[in-house]
Amino acid sequence: MADVVNFFGYGDLINEDHFKELGLEYVSKSSVTLSAWQLVFNKIPVDNGGLENLGLVNIEPTLDNSGMMHGELYAMDEKFVPKLDEIFGHPNEYHRKVLRFNRHDFTLINGLTYIARPERIGAGLKPSKAALKLFRKSKKLFPMLYFSRLMNTPTCD
Numbered sequence: 001m002a003d004v005v006n007f008f009g010y011g012d013l014i015n016e017d018h019f020k021e022l023g024l025e026y027v028s029k030s031s032v033t034l035s036a037w038q039l040v041f042n043k044i045p046v047d048n049g050g051l052e053n054l055g056l057v058n059i060e061p062t063l064d065n066s067g068m069m070h071g072e073l074y075a076m077d078e079k080f081v082p083k084l085d086e087i088f089g090h091p092n093e094y095h096r097k098v099l100r101f102n103r104h105d106f107t108l109i110n111g112l113t114y115i116a117r118p119e120r121i122g123a124g125l126k127p128s129k130a131a132l133k134l135f136r137k138s139k140k141l142f143p144m145l146y147f148s149r150l151m152n153t154p155t156c157d
Contacts, residue, residue, distance in 0.1 A: 055125025
């Protein structure tokens with residue numbers, strides 16, 4: 001059997017249909033949290049598609065080590081790591097990093113995730129309405145307050 005890796009999906013990769021449209025497959029998945037990190041839209045896109053101030057999804061540590069963010073931890077065949085690297089533009093756009101996540105049964109588990117390179121981050125960027133629409137399709141995976149705050153994020157369009 002091939003080696004299995006855990007991949008932390010956030011942003012549009014929480015949406016299972018989108019995940020599969022990208023040619024990815026998983027063996028199992030579970031909802032997880034990442035303590036003292038937050039979801040942000042500060043990644044400068046390679047192509048903004050004509051949308052001024054467009055920011056892509058990224059994660060970053062919180063300033064005061066409080067809070068947490070939600071995502072999906074996918075157990076998947078390691079053969080998909082090159083595909084994930086391609087999706088995230090690793091190593092030019094995003095770093096691949098191993099972080100420690102909390103499953104909802106309080107088990108700590110390590111997994112890969114991607115974090116935008118510092119030189120690819122900008123201030124004052126916002127997501128597109130299309131990006132938030134993908135989150136809306138995954139509403140059941142989020143706690144209600146977290147989802148509500150996410151849906152109230154101002155957009156660039």
